[in-house]
Amino acid sequence: MLAFKSILVPAAVILAGVAGSPSALAHHSFASFDASKCFTLSGTVRNFEWQYPHSWLWVIAPAASGETQVWGFESMSPAQLQEVDSRWNKHVISIGDKVTVTYSPLRDGRHGGSMGKVALANGWLLKGTPNACQGAKAVFGPNGLTGNSASVNLPKN
Amino acid sequence: MVLTGSFADATANLPLPTWPGPQGDTYASIAKLPDWSGFWAYHRVFVGPPRTDTGPGGEPMFLTPKYAAISADHIRRRAQQNLSFCLPAGVPGVMQHRLLFQILLTPGLVTMLFEDGEVRRIYTDGRKHVPLADQIESFMGDSIGHWEGGTLVVDTIGFPNGSVWENYGVLATIKSHLVERFFRNSAGYLEVDSVLTDPEIFARPYVYKRLYEQSPIPITEEECLAGNRDTGTSVDLTPPPLGE
Numbered sequence: 001m002l003a004f005k006s007i008l009v010p011a012a013v014i015l016a017g018v019a020g021s022p023s024a025l026a027h028h029s030f031a032s033f034d035a036s037k038c039f040t041l042s043g044t045v046r047n048f049e050w051q052y053p054h055s056w057l058w059v060i061a062p063a064a065s066g067e068t069q070v071w072g073f074e075s076m077s078p079a080q081l082q083e084v085d086s087r088w089n090k091h092v093i094s095i096g097d098k099v100t101v102t103y104s105p106l107r108d109g110r111h112g113g114s115m116g117k118v119a120l121a122n123g124w125l126l127k128g129t130p131n132a133c134q135g136a137k138a139v140f141g142p143n144g145l146t147g148n149s150a151s152v153n154l155p156k157n
Numbered sequence: 158m159v160l161t162g163s164f165a166d167a168t169a170n171l172p173l174p175t176w177p178g179p180q181g182d183t184y185a186s187i188a189k190l191p192d193w194s195g196f197w198a199y200h201r202v203f204v205g206p207p208r209t210d211t212g213p214g215g216e217p218m219f220l221t222p223k224y225a226a227i228s229a230d231h232i233r234r235r236a237q238q239n240l241s242f243c244l245p246a247g248v249p250g251v252m253q254h255r256l257l258f259q260i261l262l263t264p265g266l267v268t269m270l271f272e273d274g275e276v277r278r279i280y281t282d283g284r285k286h287v288p289l290a291d292q293i294e295s296f297m298g299d300s301i302g303h304w305e306g307g308t309l310v311v312d313t314i315g316f317p318n319g320s321v322w323e324n325y326g327v328l329a330t331i332k333s334h335l336v337e338r339f340f341r342n343s344a345g346y347l348e349v350d351s352v353l354t355d356p357e358i359f360a361r362p363y364v365y366k367r368l369y370e371q372s373p374i375p376i377t378e379e380e381c382l383a384g385n386r387d388t389g390t391s392v393d394l395t396p397p398p399l400g401e
Contacts, residue, residue: 029237045398051384052219053243058396063358072394077379079272083255096398112394 030131033104033114038133041071045097048092052077057115059099073101073115075128085127097121104132176303181281182265191307191340193260196376197347199253202369207232207325212365213253219360225230237389238328239296239320243381245275247296248317249335249353252367254323257376267302268307273379279311286314289331294318298335308340319360330357334388346370 043061057073075081081088093099098121102112116132119125179189205216209228212218220228230236239246246254256272265282279300287299298316302309313335321327333355342348347367353363386393 031237032387032392046399047401049384049397053377053381053385054387056386070396072396074392079257079374079377079379082374097391105391110392110394112392131208151296 004106030114030129032106032108033132035109035131036103037105038116038138039105039113040100040102040138042098042100043071044088045093045095045099046070047095048093050078055081057093057099057101057118058134059101069111071101072112073103073118073128074112075115081128084130087124087126091120092124093112093120102133102138104134173378176305178304178306179326179398180304181262181267182283184264187264188263190262190304193262193339193341193347196257196259196372196374197369198257199255200346200357200370201255203212207323212363213322213325214365214367216363216365218363220327220363221356221358221360223357226357228326232324236326238323238326239318240323240381241389243385243388245273245296247275248277248298248300248313248329249337249351250320250323251275251297252337252349252351257374258374259376264364267344272376273381279309286304286312287314287356294331302363308338310390311335311337311339313337327358330355338343340370380384 008136041059041061043059045057047056047058048057049058050058054077055075057075059071060068061071076084078088078090083131099115101121102116103120104116105113114132115128117125117128131132173374179186181187181190184392192388202214204211204213206227207213209220209232212217215229216384240254245251246256251271254273256275258269258271261268261270265280267279269277269279274389277297277300279302281302281304283303284301286301292299292315294315294317296316296318298313300311300313302387303313304310314333315331316333316335317331319329319333321329331349333353336352338350341346341369347370348366350366353359353365
């Protein structure tokens with residue numbers, strides 16, 4: 001069993017290096033999302049589904065009209081999320097938390113997207129689906145909260 | 158659907174060779190075979206997005222013109238394959254996901270249990286392949302194996318539902334034939350050297366190797382259907398009840 005110990009550490013390093021690969025996490029379906037677009041949305045966590053095959057983060061955010069809307073953000077399986085960012089677990093996000101999500105939107109325009117990253121109130125910026133927001137710089141919207149969202153500075157890590 | 162005809166039937170009446178050394182036909186024999194217990198994880202090598210001339214491990218892949226066109230179209234459309242529809246990946250694709258697996262040895266049988274519930278059964282009791290004409294179409298096919306010292310040699314036919322590689326748009330056919338050699342290499346990895354032949358898909362045999370390492374994280378249940386909101390063609394945006 002000694003041989004295992006010698007390979008475990010370099011394997012983990014290699015995995016971290018490839019986490020952003022578009023084809024690596026093949027289970028994830030991305031056909032419904034537009035990877036050429038990237039938006040951010042700030043709101044309050046309604047539900048966090050830490051589940052297979054994919055985890056979902058549900059966020060309540062005010063619309064431009066002043067009413068609130070529910071947004072659904074798809075991510076990856078618990079194992080895949082822990083692979084791209086070891087800080088992920090079932091309890092890292094709780095109902096009522098304030099979050100800012102970067103996402104590639106659903107192509108059909110509904111209130112949902114593929115979650116690229118999520119910024120937590122504690123300063124953490126958790127990595128999500130590598131395919132999301134590829135090659136696109138995050139812009140604020142489309143919930144019209146330009147003034148509010150612009151005050152949110154995404155942490156570097 | 159009953160499968161019909163193939164090269165495999167031509168060898169159906171020939172006796173299988175007798176292999177020297179322990180074959181795992183009894184628990185005493187299994188004790189002389191390598192210890193592959195624990196949880197195995199695919200050792201991923203990033204080679205970039207899918208291509209029609211290179212496999213996902215970076216090795217050359219010679220698709221026939223017909224399948225090169227199928228694959229190119231699939232990649233361009235970002236089309237979905239087995240796993241995205243909560244279907245089994247099947248042979249050989251299941252060997253290349255970050256799906257942890259176990260290898261269990263019981264007399265005359267090697268069983269591979271994958272994280273998403275897929276199961277490969279490799280009969281090492283000396284039986285021959287089920288004739289293709291008598292098989293039921295499947296994802297995992299019919300696998301027979303034998304031990305050559307510390308190497309498990311597995312021969313699989315009859316897996317027309319199996320994906321070759323997810324995201325590449327290539328499914329196996331009834332003519333697909335896979336030979337794999339499982340062994341621990343000098344670096345400590347579980348190595349699987351594979352040759353996949355299919356005159357419909359490949360202009361020449363597709364040769365590749367994959368590495369697996371021990372996972373410090375145990376297998377978890379990864380059931381696909383119950384919580385699946387995204388089939389690749391439709392997304393269910395009904396939020397869960399409040400408070401859950």
